[in-house]
Amino acid sequence: MASNEWLVALLIAASLGRMGTSPRAIPLETRLPYVQQALPVRVGIAQYAQAVKVVPGARAAVALECDDGTKSLTLAKGQALFARPFDCAQGRPQGDRISVEVQGGRIACRRVTITAPAATRVCSWGVRSREGTYRGDIEVVRDSSGTLSAVNVLPLEGYLEGVVAQEVPLTFHPEALKAQAIIARTYALFTLGKHARQGFDLCDGMHCQQYRGAVSDRRALEAVRGTAGQVLAYRGYLAETVYHTTCGGFVDDAYRVWRGYLAPYLRARPDMPGGGNPTGWIEDEDQAAKFVHGEGFAYCARGPRYRWTRSYTTGEVQRLLEANLPLLIGAGNAPGRLIDMVTDGRSPGGRVQTLRIVTDSGQFEIRRDAMRWLFGDGKAGPDGLPSTLFCLRTERDHDGSLARLVFEGAGWGHGLGLCQWGADGRARAGARAPEILEYYYPGTRVIDLAAYDGRCEWE
Numbered sequence: 001m002a003s004n005e006w007l008v009a010l011l012i013a014a015s016l017g018r019m020g021t022s023p024r025a026i027p028l029e030t031r032l033p034y035v036q037q038a039l040p041v042r043v044g045i046a047q048y049a050q051a052v053k054v055v056p057g058a059r060a061a062v063a064l065e066c067d068d069g070t071k072s073l074t075l076a077k078g079q080a081l082f083a084r085p086f087d088c089a090q091g092r093p094q095g096d097r098i099s100v101e102v103q104g105g106r107i108a109c110r111r112v113t114i115t116a117p118a119a120t121r122v123c124s125w126g127v128r129s130r131e132g133t134y135r136g137d138i139e140v141v142r143d144s145s146g147t148l149s150a151v152n153v154l155p156l157e158g159y160l161e162g163v164v165a166q167e168v169p170l171t172f173h174p175e176a177l178k179a180q181a182i183i184a185r186t187y188a189l190f191t192l193g194k195h196a197r198q199g200f201d202l203c204d205g206m207h208c209q210q211y212r213g214a215v216s217d218r219r220a221l222e223a224v225r226g227t228a229g230q231v232l233a234y235r236g237y238l239a240e241t242v243y244h245t246t247c248g249g250f251v252d253d254a255y256r257v258w259r260g261y262l263a264p265y266l267r268a269r270p271d272m273p274g275g276g277n278p279t280g281w282i283e284d285e286d287q288a289a290k291f292v293h294g295e296g297f298a299y300c301a302r303g304p305r306y307r308w309t310r311s312y313t314t315g316e317v318q319r320l321l322e323a324n325l326p327l328l329i330g331a332g333n334a335p336g337r338l339i340d341m342v343t344d345g346r347s348p349g350g351r352v353q354t355l356r357i358v359t360d361s362g363q364f365e366i367r368r369d370a371m372r373w374l375f376g377d378g379k380a381g382p383d384g385l386p387s388t389l390f391c392l393r394t395e396r397d398h399d400g401s402l403a404r405l406v407f408e409g410a411g412w413g414h415g416l417g418l419c420q421w422g423a424d425g426r427a428r429a430g431a432r433a434p435e436i437l438e439y440y441y442p443g444t445r446v447i448d449l450a451a452y453d454g455r456c457e458w459e
C-alpha cells in the first residue's frame with residue numbers, strides 16, 4: 001500500500017469513528033473470500049444445549065474427532081444421531097467431550113461433523129429448545145460452559161436466503177426484498193466473527209440476524225440470487241447497514257440514538273413522499289404531539305406500530321424502575337418512590353433524548369435508545385418501548401400524585417438506516433433497490449464483490 005493510501009485509510013477509519021460503539025472500519029477486500037471463493041460462514045443454530053439430535057434427509061457422512069484420530073461413519077436417510085455432553089456430575093456438564101449415540105453404540109469425541117447432500121433436521125434442548133431444517137454441514141461442539149453448540153456451516157448466499165425469509169414479510173415488493181438482501185449480506189460480512197469465542201461467526205437471533213434454516217420460497221431465493229455478491233460500501237469499506245422495522249416517519253442521526261456512535265451514512269431524513277413532512281422537522285413538543293397523532297403520510301404507514309400507545313399505572317412503573325434501573329445506570333442506583341417522569345430534548349427526527357425520572361430519593365436520567373429497555377427487562381429486546389419517538393402524558397389523582405403514564409409513539413425499532421416498511425412503500429411507489437438504499441444510507445454505493453478487484457473510485 002502506498003503511503004498516501006495509508007493516510008486515506010486512517011482518515012476513513014477516523015471518519016467512520018473509532019470512538020464509543022461506532023462502526024469498525026472493515027475494508028471490502030478482507031471479505032472477498034466469502035464471495036469470490038465461496039468461503040462458508042458458521043452460524044450458531046443451538047447454544048447452551050443439553051442435547052442435540054441430527055436427522056439427515058439423505059445418506060450422510062459423519063466425521064468424529066476422537067482422542068485417537070478421526071472416525072468416519074455413514075448415517076442412512078432418516079437415521080438419528082444424538083449428542084450430549086459426555087460427563088455430568090450432579091446433572092451439570094463437565095469436561096470437553098461429547099457423547100455421540102448412533103446406530104446403537106456410543107462414542108466419545110470432541111467434535112461431530114455431519115455432511116449430507118440434502119437438508120438435515122436439527123433439534124436441540126436446553127435453555128432454549130429449537131427445531132429446524134438446514135442445508136450445508138452441521139457441527140456439534142462443546143462450548144466453554146460445558147454445554148453444546150450446533151453450528152450450520154454453509155455458503156454465505158444460502159445463509160442469506162434464510163435471513164431474508166425471516167427478517168421481512170415475503171409479500172414485500174421484490175425491489176424491497178432485494179434491498180433487504182443487500183443489507184443483510186453487508187451486515188453479515190460486517191459482523192462476522194462476533195461469536196468467534198463460541199466457535200461460530202454469527203448467531204441465528206436478533207443479536208446478529210434472524211435465521212431459521214433452509215427456505216424454498218421463490219421470493220427469498222430471487223431476492224438473494226438477483227443481488228448475488230452485492231454489498232453496500234462507504235468509500236472502500238463495508239457500511240454498517242443497521243436497519244429496523246418501522247421508523248414512524250423519520251429516520252435519525254446515529255449519535256442521537258446510540259452514545260458516541262458516528263456513522264456518516266446514518267443521518268436524519270424524513271421517510272415521506274416528496275422528501276418532506278407536512279409538519280416540518282420535529283422541533284418542539286407541540287410538533288411532536290401533532291406528529292404522533294398524525295396518520296398515514298409516511299412510506300412506512302402500513303408498518304407494524306406505525307403509531308402506538310403504551311399506558312402504565314404508577315405501581316407498574318415503580319416495579320419496572322426497581323427491577324431495571326440498576327441494570328441501565330449501574331448497581332447502587334436504587335430508585336425511591338416515583339414522583340414524576342419527564343422527557344427532555346429531541347433529535348431532528350423527533351426521538352426523545354433524555355428521560356428524567358424524579359423520585360423521593362433523587363433524580364435519574366436515561367439517555368437515547370436505552371430508555372426503551374426500562375419498560376422491558378432492562379436490556380435490549382422485544383419487550384421495551386417500541387421506539388423513542390413518543391410523547392409522554394401523565395395523569396394525576398385528586399391529591400396531585402402521579403396515577404398513570406401514557407406513552408403515545410411512532411415506529412418500531414431504533415430508527416437508524418433502512419426502515420423495512422418504508423423500503424416496501426418506496427418500492428411500491430416505483431423505487432428500485434439501489435435508489436432505496438441510497439436514500440436510507442446516503443453517501444454509500446452498491447458494490448459487486450464478485451467483480452471487485454480491490455480498487456474503489458470515490459469522488
Ligand SMILES: [Zn+2]
Pocket residue numbers: 194195202203204205207208209
Ligand atoms: Zn449474534
Ligand SMILES: [Zn+2]
Pocket residue numbers: 246247248249250271298299300419421422
Ligand atoms: Zn419509515
